[in-house]
Amino acid sequence: MRVAHSCALRGAPLACRPGQPLRAGRRSVQVFAKKVADGPKVAIVGVTGAVGQEFLRVLHERDFPYSDLVMLASARSAGRTYSFEGQEYTVQALTEDSFAGVDLALFSAGGGISKKFAPIASAAGCTVVDNSSAFRMTEGVPLVIPEVNPQAMEGMKYGKGGIVANPNCSTIIALMAVTPLHRAAKVKRMVVSTYQAASGAGQAAMEELEQQTREALDGKPITTNIFPFQYAFNLFSHNSPMTDNGYNEEEMKLVKETRKIWGQDDVSITGTCIRVPVMRAHAESINLEFENDISEEEALAALAAFPGVSIINDRAANRFPTPLDASNKDDVYVGRVRRDISRPDSKGLDIFVCGDQIKKGAALNAVQVAELLL
Numbered sequence: 001m002r003v004a005h006s007c008a009l010r011g012a013p014l015a016c017r018p019g020q021p022l023r024a025g026r027r028s029v030q031v032f033a034k035k036v037a038d039g040p041k042v043a044i045v046g047v048t049g050a051v052g053q054e055f056l057r058v059l060h061e062r063d064f065p066y067s068d069l070v071m072l073a074s075a076r077s078a079g080r081t082y083s084f085e086g087q088e089y090t091v092q093a094l095t096e097d098s099f100a101g102v103d104l105a106l107f108s109a110g111g112g113i114s115k116k117f118a119p120i121a122s123a124a125g126c127t128v129v130d131n132s133s134a135f136r137m138t139e140g141v142p143l144v145i146p147e148v149n150p151q152a153m154e155g156m157k158y159g160k161g162g163i164v165a166n167p168n169c170s171t172i173i174a175l176m177a178v179t180p181l182h183r184a185a186k187v188k189r190m191v192v193s194t195y196q197a198a199s200g201a202g203q204a205a206m207e208e209l210e211q212q213t214r215e216a217l218d219g220k221p222i223t224t225n226i227f228p229f230q231y232a233f234n235l236f237s238h239n240s241p242m243t244d245n246g247y248n249e250e251e252m253k254l255v256k257e258t259r260k261i262w263g264q265d266d267v268s269i270t271g272t273c274i275r276v277p278v279m280r281a282h283a284e285s286i287n288l289e290f291e292n293d294i295s296e297e298e299a300l301a302a303l304a305a306f307p308g309v310s311i312i313n314d315r316a317a318n319r320f321p322t323p324l325d326a327s328n329k330d331d332v333y334v335g336r337v338r339r340d341i342s343r344p345d346s347k348g349l350d351i352f353v354c355g356d357q358i359k360k361g362a363a364l365n366a367v368q369v370a371e372l373l374l
């Protein structure tokens, strides 16, 4: 039976409906709790973080069935409470015993925590969807975008143990747009330039961007805790560690993860990742070289037919996707679809993509993966 409840996250009164963003400041409307006796017992690891909070929103929006929820974070947050679908939950400190009786865990507390605790959870029979980079390139661990390669996790189910990795957010957003084109004309080479939002660096980075913006407008000294540079009214090379070949780790994730997800080692990929002062949606400019001919019309038709992709491509109005179009949305937005005139043939395209980093880039993709485990 469907039961009406109000819903609140982070203590603020929120009104929400399945499939709709939560809205603050109104009295509650009807929502349909999916707490069901025969659903999985679900743990959220890193529940207090930017992605952890989004997990709760997405579970709610998608009516994800669960029999119970366990909220886990560091010892710093133990005792904090969240109200979710009409019930109070107390955050517990993550320990090795946290997964007894838990069927499914959504991890988003950083790679170190995943490395240590995901195998412990799996050994206890809990199936893990890991949002960190810890196991993405581990052989035998599927790296899944449900619209692209759901077959990679065939046979896995909640309550049976095992780890599924959620790809890097820039990779997910790029491949949501490029995969339909790849299927239409086979990508040979891909050149990606990203414009990445603060959310990719966590809740504290989002707060720093907001604080610095106020400080800059007020003519005050700029506080820099998260990044070594002023972030407001600035941009800089992605903050992930530099590797020996001059690419940073974020750029190399795009290369390696794309090859694993497509199961194709011979695709050539290069990328430059930049952090821009945008709150929560990443943008990416992508140049593509194909094995076969593909026209702009064919590309647009392939994109329009792909689930989870929306097109904003109005040349006359100079209206194309923006990070704000994509913010808080499930879909990835694609536009600026044009033939690459630097080539003599019809085997090159440019596209521009925007996707919400916390939603499809992280929590939504992970919950869609979890749905495949039901």
Ligand SMILES: NC(=O)C1=CN([C@@H]2O[C@H](COP(=O)(O)OP(=O)(O)OC[C@H]3O[C@@H](n4cnc5c(N)ncnc54)[C@H](OP(=O)(O)O)[C@@H]3O)[C@@H](O)[C@H]2O)C=CC1
Residues within 6 Å of the ligand: 045, 046, 047, 048, 049, 050, 051, 052, 072, 073, 074, 075, 076, 077, 078, 094, 107, 108, 109, 110, 111, 113, 131, 132, 133, 166, 167, 168, 169, 170, 199, 200, 201, 202, 203, 204, 357, 361, 362
């Ligand atoms: N798919 C992707 O591309 C993305 C992946 N991620 C992954 O998710 C992780 C979290 O991202 P985000 O939510 O943005 O980060 P936040 O900094 O906003 O949140 C971090 C979370 O991890 C928890 N945590 C930190 N230390 C511990 C600990 N020792 N034990 C248990 N929990 C701990 C924090 O709990 P507390 O509040 O108690 O400190 C908090 O809940 C990232 O580090 C990254 O690995 C994130 C974004 C995108």
Ligand SMILES: N[C@@H](CC(=O)OP(=O)(O)O)C(=O)O
Residues within 6 Å of the ligand: 131, 132, 133, 167, 168, 169, 170, 196, 197, 199, 200, 201, 250, 253, 357
């Ligand atoms: N890609 C995120 C960072 C991140 O969390 O990546 P990963 O999950 O690959 O560690 C960003 O925008 O910076």
